[in-house]
Amino acid sequence: MLEWLFSGFKNIYAQLGEVSGIGATCHLLRICGKTILIDFGVSISRNGEFQVQGYxxxxxLIGRHIDLIIITHAHLDHFGALPRLVRHHPESKIIMSRLASDPIAYALGDSLKIMSEEWNKSRRLGVEIGEPLFTYSDLADLLQSDSVICVDLPSWLGNKNPESVLGDGWAGWQIGFDDSGHDIGAMMILITDPNKQNYFFTGDVCSHDQIFVQGVMLPDRSFCGDFFDHPGLVMITEATNGGKPMVQTPDQAIGQLGRKLEEVEVRGGSVLIAAFSKNRCSKIALACIELGYVPFVDGSGRTMMRFELGEDRVDLLIKSGKLIFADEDRKHPEIAQEQRRALLNDELGFHPIIAPSGTFEGGYSVNWAKDLLPNPKNAVIFPGYVFPASVSKQVLEMEKGRTISLNVFSPKLRKPVPTPVNVRCEVCHFDGFTSHDYQDGLVERVRLAKPAMLIVHHCPGEESFNAFSAKVAELPNPPTVIWGQHQTVVELR
Structure with a gap:
């Protein structure tokens, strides 16, 4: 496959993932005879009522040799198809940060469970959506593999001697990793090849501080030395918000959330915050606590909060009455069910409800939505990226009083069941909690890094790319700017 990628060029970059905007992220680098894949994620689409994962x-790349796979962070659009990739490439070493490794393992198991449920449901109804992307055996092989290398941030692989970690054939290379500010354990990548050519891959990146993640502009000089002083740097950056200046600071976003919570509480309603479990549930829960509210966290958001904030901190928040978790005793699910019933019936007072998934494709947020969407006093808030094909997008845009089908999990049947739900409550999208840099931060990073070539990906579209590249063009000695579009080969310097 993709024969054109492996002929005619010496050093190349190709973006194999997202067709437009955010998708199944994957970047291929061929440098000095090495093939390096950065990320291997999934995209989400729909086939009627079914959720389908793309890759x-x-x-x-079956039949091709992949030397190295690097996973930048623990979001499914960056690692969701990794077990299947590793099945076909036992020769590859896989690198991820130590802080991302546990969330990745947990999320892969959760994703496989959802894919299996969707596939089994489609088979019963005679609809072809394809088998799950990977098997439980694939997942076990990945989690037990000696080829997985977990790195601390910041660090240079093998203390600037990658041969000691990757084996023969890596003499003269240097590969470094540092925090990207996007999420806990999310990382930037610094590569120097044997010809002393430098490559800077930002990963998903954020320079403004988030509630529990410190923003990062560039690696500190004490770590990277003179890496950015060498001419001819090739920089590869995301630009999710490249067309948008920052219009709301994180503090202003918290203020907006506080006003909405107060407004709904005064009118006697409930608030569901449908958030992605990784990063967003922790962020929103801490924001609610800062505002003086006691949030109720449900579903996998509980597990991710323990990964991200630490067991001790979470337990202290719960013990001090600042945080409520849906009871985690799996042997007695009736305890959590009673909590949910009491909360719905206003027996526990006003508590913002935080539950994944942020797409409304499934998860506990959908079960809460079934009861909350029909009541005009309530509000549903989406604080994360809204995917174009998602149910959350449909709910946000639909006329009040219309009905939508949600896949509501049935405890009796032990499976999701399509359920018609009338949408009559307020539905909001708060964009200020983003963990991606806005245009000003992205451009400032380019100014400081001083690349000769800038490859841009994760753009929502041509208008966004043009707006970002126009700002970059205003810099002193601007780089050559290239849009890394789907399956387009870029010859590197």
């Missing part, structure tokens, strides 16, 4: 182009 990067190239049929997993």
């Amino acid at each position: 990067p182009a190239g049929d997993f």
